[in-house]
Amino acid sequence: MNRWLPLAGFVVLAGFLGFGLTLDPREVPSPLIDKPAPAFTLPTLADPTREFSVSEAQGKVWLLNVWASWCTPCLEEHPVIEAMAKRGIPVYGLNYKDKASAATAWLARHGDPYVLSVVDPTGRIGIDYGVYGTPETYLIDKQGVIRFKHVGPLSPQVVERTLLPLIEKLRKS
Amino acid sequence: VTLRAALLVLVLFGLPFVPGAGAGSAFAQGENSVVGARFGIVEPGPGGALPAVLAAAAAATTSPAPAAEPEPAPAPAPAQGDRIARPTAEDPELEKRLIALTKELRCMVCQNESIADSHAPLAVDMRNEIRAQLREGMSDGAIIEFMVARYGNFVRFRPPLDLTTIALWFGPALLMLAGLFALVRQLRQRNAAATTGAHEKLSATDRARLASLARPKNDE
Numbered sequence: 499m500n501r502w503l504p505l506a507g508f509v510v511l512a513g514f515l516g517f518g519l520t521l522d523p524r525e526v527p528s529p530l531i532d533k534p535a536p537a538f539t540l541p542t543l544a545d546p547t548r549e550f551s552v553s554e555a556q557g558k559v560w561l562l563n564v565w566a567s568w569c570t571p572c573l574e575e576h577p578v579i580e581a582m583a584k585r586g587i588p589v590y591g592l593n594y595k596d597k598a599s600a601a602t603a604w605l606a607r608h609g610d611p612y613v614l615s616v617v618d619p620t621g622r623i624g625i626d627y628g629v630y631g632t633p634e635t636y637l638i639d640k641q642g643v644i645r646f647k648h649v650g651p652l653s654p655q656v657v658e659r660t661l662l663p664l665i666e667k668l669r670k671s
Numbered sequence: 672v673t674l675r676a677a678l679l680v681l682v683l684f685g686l687p688f689v690p691g692a693g694a695g696s697a698f699a700q701g702e703n704s705v706v707g708a709r710f711g712i713v714e715p716g717p718g719g720a721l722p723a724v725l726a727a728a729a730a731a732t733t734s735p736a737p738a739a740e741p742e743p744a745p746a747p748a749p750a751q752g753d754r755i756a757r758p759t760a761e762d763p764e765l766e767k768r769l770i771a772l773t774k775e776l777r778c779m780v781c782q783n784e785s786i787a788d789s790h791a792p793l794a795v796d797m798r799n800e801i802r803a804q805l806r807e808g809m810s811d812g813a814i815i816e817f818m819v820a821r822y823g824n825f826v827r828f829r830p831p832l833d834l835t836t837i838a839l840w841f842g843p844a845l846l847m848l849a850g851l852f853a854l855v856r857q858l859r860q861r862n863a864a865a866t867t868g869a870h871e872k873l874s875a876t877d878r879a880r881l882a883s884l885a886r887p888k889n890d891e
């Protein structure tokens with residue numbers, strides 16, 4: 499029996515390591531899930547004199563998408579965001595550490611799926627939301643509580659399997 | 672007895688280095704300093720192109736804020752001067768606290784670097800945020816709380832002891848104790864076999880044969 503002990507140890511270790519390979523080390527669970535979305539009042543990209551605050555979206559199930567013109571994965575994600583906007587899901591943009599001129603040009607070139615985008619040029623609001631890599635997407639319910647967060651470009655799979663069912667559920671509640 | 676004494680010494684010396692703190696922070700920070708040094712040689716100023724490239728390589732699917740980006744926005748007045756976080760001479764006491772705090776916090780972009788070592792734009796932002804908070808008179812504990820509330824316990828190199836981190840804190844010590852136990856048992860068994868057991872296990876014919884072999888040959 500003792501002879502098999504090293505092999506058993508190896509199998510257990512290999513099992514753990516193998517499981518570790520299936521995990522994404524960049525997926526860090528956000529402590530903000532089920533917490534109220536951090537409040538902010540920021541100027542919008544389209545009209546810097548108009549300000550938007552989180553409380554204005556109260557009563558809606560909406561998405562906050564952190565994007566920037568310098569962010570290549572955001573471009574990759576862009577069609578997915580557009581598809582969601584076409585399905586009637588309000589998507590608000592948080593333009594993160596970007597230049598207003600570059601951001602406006604990016605939207606003009608690739609299309610603007612956002613209800614509106616607010617600008618966070620210093621990334622200070624990004625810290626409040628625990629942003630550490632763009633794009634990031636937050637699903638916020640009618641009471642202004644964050645229900646889901648996705649780091650990295652949204653894939654059609656994540657939208658179909660997770661996001662849309664969750665939005666459906668939150669809209670009914 | 673000597674063996675036992677040697678093991679005791681080993682355990683006493685070994686344990687302080689083994690538990691979670693060592694596993695979590697010392698190792699990771701050891702790596703950091705290497706990376707940091709490399710940054711230092713190749714790219715002395717923070718915010719150059721190289722850190723951005725490396726950070727981008729680290730993040731295959733998500734992209735960090737561009738380091739090359741000049742800060743476009745008017746930040747609040749005190750933060751404006753040190754968008755690039757350098758130790759400032761104006762308040763060495765504050766800088767000391769800043770360095771101690773930032774060594775405790777993980778850069779979420781590079782993950783194995785502390786925000787004290789990292790040149791990632793997010794680490795620069797976090798350092799500036801912490802510096803502003805220190806100036807406002809926030810305590811170290813409150814600042815750590817602030818970061819944990821936003822980024823989770825993962826942002827700390829020394830996570831608090833709870834059910835999810837218990838294996839991290841005590842796993843290494845337990846593994847070492849188990850290894851020592853196995854080693855001691857193995858050595859004892861071997862010793863026992865070498866001294867007492869061997870002769871008694873021989874059969875009568877074996878013993879007779881051994882005796883005949885051991886007899887000096889010139890007797891014949």
